[in-house]
Amino acid sequence: MKLAVWTYEGPPHVGAMRVATGMQGLHLVLHAPQGDTYADLLFTMIERRGHRPPVSYTTFQARDLGADTAGLFKSACQDAYDRFKPEALLVAASCTAELIQDDPGGLAETMGLPVPVIPLELPSYQRKENFGCDEAFLQIARALAQPMARSEQVSCNILGPTGLGFRHRDDITEIAALLREMGITVNMTAPMGARPSDIARMGAAHFNVLLYPETAESAARWAEKTLGQPFTKTIPIGSRATRAFIEEVRALSGSTAPVDDSRLRQPWWAASVDSTYLTGKRVFIYGDGTHAMAAARVARDEMGFEVAGLGCYNREQARPLRALAREMGVEALVTDDYLEVEAAIEAAAPEMILGTQMERHIGKRLGIPCAVISAPVHVQDFPARYSPQMGFEGANVLFDTWVHPLVMGLEEHLLAMFRDDFEFHDAAGPSHHGGHAPQAVHQDAAQPAEPAPAATAAAAEGGSMPPEAAPPSPVTPATNNVIWLACAEKELKKIPFFVRGKARRNTEAFASQQGLSEISVDTLYEAKAHYAR
């Protein structure tokens, strides 16, 4: 047993629902108790879908347990087939139905339905949502796709996008356009948008483009082995990775068509002088493995940030993430314990977080700006506008999204210049932070901010946030028993607030390195010289 307050991933059957909901002409019959239907609202509210997910639930209750839950499952299958006439039927059990061992796959097979029935084994007490996506898509491919003649023109499949995916909708538009520009036909995109009959034509493609290893790596590996289709390993997030992806696709396809990168602004935006202030900003990065690793590379190599922490919640990606963290000189954080992530961020005291919606809330409590880079998704992650993460436009979007929470360069310069001005002082905070700026209130440890009434907030943009709580008190006793002398403390306050935390940390680190027990004004400036770059 493990106590969880908030979770990054749902159970595996929710992953199967994401695959089914992304597809067309497919129906999932889920053996599940009453109440598991809550999962529908993820799709209808967060993603604003105008259709119910194509999922029928048996919704058994206690009185059914002593009777015939297997019969209930069979009638739910028959009703679902009669009403929705899908091209194929997925059948699975949720956590409770797994315990009653009715064997949905075996039951459905005996029914002689005139469409393929694809049973899923989803071990709810071991695995999680991403596994559910990956496994469901693998089983669909195995059941429906066969080796077949390749298309005459060079073509590929795009694998991985699902319902409730972080920016999947726009990523596939961007990458499909890029592939078209390279003269490559997209044979099929799946799961999102595909019908079972499309999956059957999977083998016609010359290779696969794997965009989200979390949801489709098993299917890509299966297709490599069974259908002889190689797949791309580069995730095209950031301008460098997009160029590497183009090279990888050229190698797989023989395409020599030039790619127009004239709309890629991110490298120049990062190089222009206004961005100088981004240099060495310490960022803490956390998300699903794929997005976290991509963000770390972009942060270091394309934005000039310093990666102060790197982590992911899905163990499946732990190995490559640990390797990258080592390369970047930080310790990898592989955990799905929200409180552990919060503690790690607090300890690292970054100037910015690139995380999920959950880290955005951590950032609000700690007074650290945050940009969202990964699932789990929130209604805010489905903007009305086109907003991919991948490809050249994705690189532009990353620049804007990551810089937005920070004070702009020129504005930062002015803040420093006018920091003693009566209406432009530290406590006023940068204007566009508005109510988001840290406030000098003390968080009551016994009464942490509580959820606002609920589902009203399911769709309310940011409406569910807890009241603003303060970051740790702006003037705290030094760690390691180093004492700040009053004059040094006073001098520290003259330093602009947005670099003050860094100055404090560096000075304390310097003092303990030097074996000092007190910090004087001199220590402060010696430390400044020591860390000067």
Add this chain to the structure above:
Amino acid sequence: MSTGCRNAPVLKERGQREVFCGLTGIIWLHRKMQDAFFLVVGSRTCAHLLQSAAGVMIFAEPRFGTAIMEEKDLAGMADANAELDREVARLLARRPDIRQLFLVGSCPSEVIKLDLAKAAERLSVAHAPHVRVLNYSGSGIETTFTEGEDACLASMVPVLPQTEAKELLLVGALPDVVEDQALDLLARIGVSPVRCLPARRTDDLPAVGPNTRFALAQPFLGETAAALTRRGAQRIDAPYPFGAEGSTLWLKAVAAEFGIAPEVVDQVTAAPRARAEKAVAAAAETLRGKRIFFMPDSQLEIPLARFLTRECGMQAVEIGTPYLHADIHGAELDLIAPGPVLSEGQDVDKQLDRVRAARPDLTVCGLGLANPLESEGLATKWAIELVFTPVHFYEQAGDLAALFARPLRRRAALSGLAPHLEAAE
């Protein structure tokens, strides 16, 4: 006087039910009981449900959590009870402010027959006197949505102290602001003393006995009422305090039980009643003559249909409820004019067929159905808002009516958007 819908035939359906399970009640119960912690013993699904129902993404350290069972807990490799004891000890060590711990059963814990009652007894002894440990089931196989609150309150009744005093017990978790208004009205009418279940803090828990008279503030507390009756308390039967009429009838029934004349109630409530009627009238401009369809959800459907038909001029097409209790819904059914279909239980696809055939002006439904119906051109009201928003008694009557008027006003405001609102695929 007509008996309204009390003897009307009821369409009973058994099929797929698109409803929350009882765990959802934790979202409002933990806010009401400020020194209680709700520990669900369940699966990752339970944790995900709570997170999703709680507004999808709100991240403080809340006073609820899920002890997620793992493979080894099921396979008998670890003693699930030992695991539970360890997690509870850790939790209570971290949260010394907690005085009351609810172990909440879930579908998986019920199916593997984990005995949480025994666990609660054991843990109560271990952590007495500072923390009292109780248990109830919020599982989907046992409870539907608001039945979770019922199960929680019922679990508290056997351990309430005994009293011989004649007291009024106000039963049901109301937002503090609403509870304060109710207590103020009762005090001015002369009903005293009044205690509340649940109490905001453990030290304020009420006592109960043969002279206790209790009034339900929510129409879904059948088990709690039965448990109180077993302790000798007597229920005051009344419509529920929604709208001006419901509030007045509820207060008069309580007053009568305490020997106070209805004229006293009329006098005390004249001003708030007039305010409520005025506020309701404003929303009724939008609602009058409109047809409403209730999908089964919170068990609030019958009292709300009574309020909307009698005070706002709406016509009910179908009033669906997860459960229809003749006993606790009877006074409401008496007031509803015959005509609407009464349905109990659900077969969601068939019911949606009826919605599409009837094309009501407004459909009250869960979050999973709202946007799909909107995309078919049918206006909806999310039912869940009705349990999270202060809606009881006079001062909230206008807000309650406005909750139903707003989707219609919004639809009218956006009707100029051409060609029509396309929903996301």
